[in-house]
Amino acid sequence: NAGVTQTPKFRVLKTGQSMTLLCAQDMNHEYMYWYRQDPGMGLRLIHYSVGEGTTAKGEVPDGYNVSRLKKQNFLLGLESAAPSQTSVYFCASTVRGRQTETQYFGPGTRLLVL
Amino acid sequence: ELKVEQNPLFLSMQEGKNYTIYCNYSTTSDRLYWYRQDPGKSLESLFVLLSNGAVKQEGRLMASLDTKARLSTLHITAAVHDLSATYFCAVDLEANSKLTFGKGITLSVRP
Secondary structure (H helix, E strand, C coil): CCCCCEEECCCEEEECCCCEEEEEEECCCEEEEEECCCCCEEEEEEEEEEECCCEEEEECCEEECCCCCCCCEEEEEEEECCCHHHHHEEEEEEECCCCCCCEECCCCEEEEEE | CCCEEEEEEEEEEEECCCCEEEEEEEEECCCEEEEECCCCCCCCEEEEEEECCCCECCCEEEEEEEEECCEEEEEEECCCCHCEEEEEEEEEEECCCEEEEECCCCEEEEE
16 A cells, blocks of 8 residues: 555656656545645645536636546646746545544655746 | 635744634635645644534644634644754635645754
């Protein structure tokens, strides 16, 4: 049971390049999230998914796209990277019920856009 | 505008003493989360508070939620160095899994 994993751990991009960040979880969770964390800030939600085949926008979705073709994977895409997207990206998954909830975060992906 | 505010943003604590940190939010919610983050690391879930009056304890940390006051407190008993970290609270303000985070409180425990 690996929990939540993210690929890659670190990446440097040039402005305008594209890339995809992969989040995978082996806990059969329905809910998955992509956040970004900038210095001195809390996490801000980019996109999220409440189940396979569904996605929704979070607080800061511009410049990102996502897909959830398989329940265990949640992909975050940057079509044309900008320096403002330099950040640490965290993926999370959760089982959510009326009386219980546990959230698991991945280790993060550090992205530098030059 | 939905807001989650934490205060203070930085707290220097003396070993062995008790402290309380606060998280308040701007609209009704009955789901509040506390996380811990060590420098350069990911977030670790500490507590999930799912109803008014909820209280949870783990070791030297105790979290409570007052939904009427829109306030959560994290009480630290007899601070130790291992508790040095940044603590975030987050609220599900729209009850739809969209979490809004506070900016975090950095705790530093000194001898």
